[in-house]
Amino acid sequence: MKTILVTTDFSAPSQTAGNFALSLANALKADLTLCHAIKMLAASSDQTLPNEYKMLRDSAIEQLEFQALDLRLDEQESCNPGPRIDYYTALGSVTDMVNDLAHDRKAILVVMGMFGAGMVNRMLLGSNSQDLINSAKCPVLLIPFKKFPELVNKIAFASDLNKGDIELINSIASFARPFDAEILIIHISKTKADQEMVDRFLNEVTNKVNYAKIYYKHIEDTDISRGLNWIAKNGFIDIFAMVHRKMIFPGNLFNSSQTQKLSRNIEIPLLVFQENQYPIF
DSSP: OOOEEEESSSSHHHHHHHHHHHHHHHHHEEEEEEEEEEOOOOOSSSSSSHHHHHHHHHHHHHHHHHHHHHHHHHHHHHHOOOOOOEEEEEEEHHHHHHHHHHHTTEEEEEEEEETTEEEOOHHHHGGGGGHHHHHHOOOOOESSOOOOOOOEEEEEEEOOTTTTTTHHHHHHHHHHHHGEEEEEEEEESOOOHHHHHHHHHHHHHHHHHSSSEEEEEEEEOOOHHHHHHHHHHHHHSSSEEEEEBOOOTTTOSSSSHHHHHHHHOOOOOEEEETOOOOOOO
């Protein structure tokens, strides 16, 4: 069975992320796992640490049970049988916990809450937020702290028309299909688009991706970050998707710097894929 992971620190943004993840789990026919990482305590010469860890773990389990119960009650009120909801806690970093769970449970997605316009909840992710985006074993979906409709009508995907993006578009199509959502391919460049290159890329998308609701838009802007933010704010988009490329090559549009900038400013859910990561949702 497919699984969606939801990182939680039991804050309001975590609750928002959990509620949004629940609607995704229903649509994608996936189980839901709430997970909480217990921060390592400072080294101590006495024997109090094991007891302190036990207290932290007991408290985390109690709060995880309450959050899972709230989600189950939401399902009961909607008369929807819903997904299986469980929880997990571990000692260590969020990144290690998520990647271990993603491997063990074949997770298709990890969902994280954010404060406001893209400020990642530091209690939740601490200094490991960018590390998780860099090394996650499955796509990462960042959810701003606000209420969202359960339906996803339009997904924008930022592409530099790289051939590898075609497989990613196929993955996004599997995500969009349960919602019957549109996919808008966004190409941002500093100059006018090469129409021959665009036509060649879109023809290949048509031939290789079995999804009818795929559209294309070019934005000419000398500032790539400004172009990304403009379409995120003005494109009537429900989810913004992009690939996170660690290496920087000439013409490589979407690298780690662009991902960081967008995640700090975006006010809609941001879906981040790793390079060469082509999940089927």
